[in-house]
Amino acid sequence: MTPAARLQAAAEIIDRIEGGIPAEKALTNWARNSRYAGSKDRRAVRDHVFDCLRMWRSTAALGGAETGRGRVLGLLRSADIDPDTMFTGQGHAPGPLSDDEQAGGRDADGYAAWDLPDWLGQRFSDGLGEKAESTAMSLRHRAEVYLRVNTLKADLATAQAELSAEGILTEAHALSPTALRVTEGARQVARSQAYLTGLVELQDAASQSVVDMLPLQAGMRVLDYCAGGGGKTLAMAARMDGGPVTAHDANVGRMSDLPARAERAAAKVDIVDSPTGQFDLVLCDVPCSGSGAWRRSPEGKWRFGPEDLEALIGLQSEIINNAKSLVSPGGFLAYATCSVLPAENTHQSARFLQANSGWEQQVERQFLPEDGGDGFYVTFFKRK
Numbered sequence: 001m002t003p004a005a006r007l008q009a010a011a012e013i014i015d016r017i018e019g020g021i022p023a024e025k026a027l028t029n030w031a032r033n034s035r036y037a038g039s040k041d042r043r044a045v046r047d048h049v050f051d052c053l054r055m056w057r058s059t060a061a062l063g064g065a066e067t068g069r070g071r072v073l074g075l076l077r078s079a080d081i082d083p084d085t086m087f088t089g090q091g092h093a094p095g096p097l098s099d100d101e102q103a104g105g106r107d108a109d110g111y112a113a114w115d116l117p118d119w120l121g122q123r124f125s126d127g128l129g130e131k132a133e134s135t136a137m138s139l140r141h142r143a144e145v146y147l148r149v150n151t152l153k154a155d156l157a158t159a160q161a162e163l164s165a166e167g168i169l170t171e172a173h174a175l176s177p178t179a180l181r182v183t184e185g186a187r188q189v190a191r192s193q194a195y196l197t198g199l200v201e202l203q204d205a206a207s208q209s210v211v212d213m214l215p216l217q218a219g220m221r222v223l224d225y226c227a228g229g230g231g232k233t234l235a236m237a238a239r240m241d242g243g244p245v246t247a248h249d250a251n252v253g254r255m256s257d258l259p260a261r262a263e264r265a266a267a268k269v270d271i272v273d274s275p276t277g278q279f280d281l282v283l284c285d286v287p288c289s290g291s292g293a294w295r296r297s298p299e300g301k302w303r304f305g306p307e308d309l310e311a312l313i314g315l316q317s318e319i320i321n322n323a324k325s326l327v328s329p330g331g332f333l334a335y336a337t338c339s340v341l342p343a344e345n346t347h348q349s350a351r352f353l354q355a356n357s358g359w360e361q362q363v364e365r366q367f368l369p370e371d372g373g374d375g376f377y378v379t380f381f382k383r384k
């Protein structure tokens with residue numbers, strides 16, 4: 001496919017997403033019906049679609065229309081690429097620009113320039129103050145790829161050397177002593193020996209830093225109450241000489257890959273349906289808006305509504321209240337989100353402390369995307 005044909009494909013897929021089809025499904029359907037598209041074409045089309053999702057409002061403003069065609073036109077203009085070089089109408093390229101399209105298009109203003117829906121722009125402004133604009137603006141760009149060096153199997157230098165021998169270049173990152181930022185060869189990671197033999201895991205740098213901040217030691221009884229795919233379970237086990245860490249999730253299916261991942265990482269993980277007894281540390285990495293990770297999942301910005309936020313806030317409170325009874329006296333209850341919204345973060349902590357006098361807050365940190373990793377929040381409380 002030519003670069004222009006890829007843009008036309010992206011425009012058609014965006015129209016389907018606009019019509020309500022989830023982005024991943026729209027991309028899969030297109031790939032299935034476009035056997036002529038090779039892997040490079042599929043990647044390029046996907047990148048165009050995700051770039052437009054990250055900059056949904058500003059590309060529409062620059063392109064002069066809330067359509068796939070308008071948004072890819074806006075995308076070109078935002079990158080200072082002359083649209084006439086792509087909108088040629090030749091082969092499978094988009095048709096030439098009309099006079100209106102040539103003359104149309106403007107810079108976005110207000111929260112459209114932040115590429116947020118108005119209600120979220122207001123939440124960012126109210127909750128993040130002077131950091132609101134820079135946080136919103138950093139969510140308009142692609143995320144970096146980070147690896148966590150599995151210290152059960154390798155140190156940083158060894159992992160870097162093994163990766164480099166496979167064409168994957170990395171550099172250490174300030175957010176965590178185990179974090180490597182991939183500077184070249186990111187697409188090869190999942191097929192590399194370093195990954196397949198458990199030397200490294202794919203994990204955001206701020207997510208690693210969240211685990212670094214927890215008061216973990218080998219021999220502690222630790223429960224990951226919302227383990228999901230187990231990214232933090234494995235990172236916690238690595239900090240505890242291999243574990244064991246107990247893993248639980250209300251949706252057991254989310255943990256289906258965890259036994260194989262744990263084996264690869266040389267970590268001990270006990271998966272339980274319903275945790276009982278007492279633990280020295282319980283981590284609640286709760287379901288959230290995902291607003292800190294909207295660079296990776298930009299569709300969330302546009303599909304997420306105020307009623308979803310209210311429902312999540314209720315669920316987060318319920319989870320932390322259920323989990324607290326599993327913490328032994330003197331133990332720790334940790335709470336984390338990948339959100340930048342105070343309603344899911346500091347407000348939840350304050351509410352917990354107000355309702356539970358037997359707990360003392362020890363640490364609290366909000367990571368923002370401009371720190372390099374995803375936006376994350378972490379706090380923990382010690383049971384008096």
Ligand SMILES: C[S@@+](CC[C@H](N)C(=O)[O-])C[C@H]1O[C@@H](n2cnc3c(N)ncnc32)[C@H](O)[C@@H]1O
Binds near residue numbers: 226248250254286
């Ligand atoms: C943010 S994800 C966890 C990500 C995971 N900790 C990681 O680092 O890969 C939140 C998880 O909470 C789970 N969850 C939702 N409701 C829950 C509940 N009431 N109790 C426990 N887990 C729940 C979801 O199934 C989801 O897997």
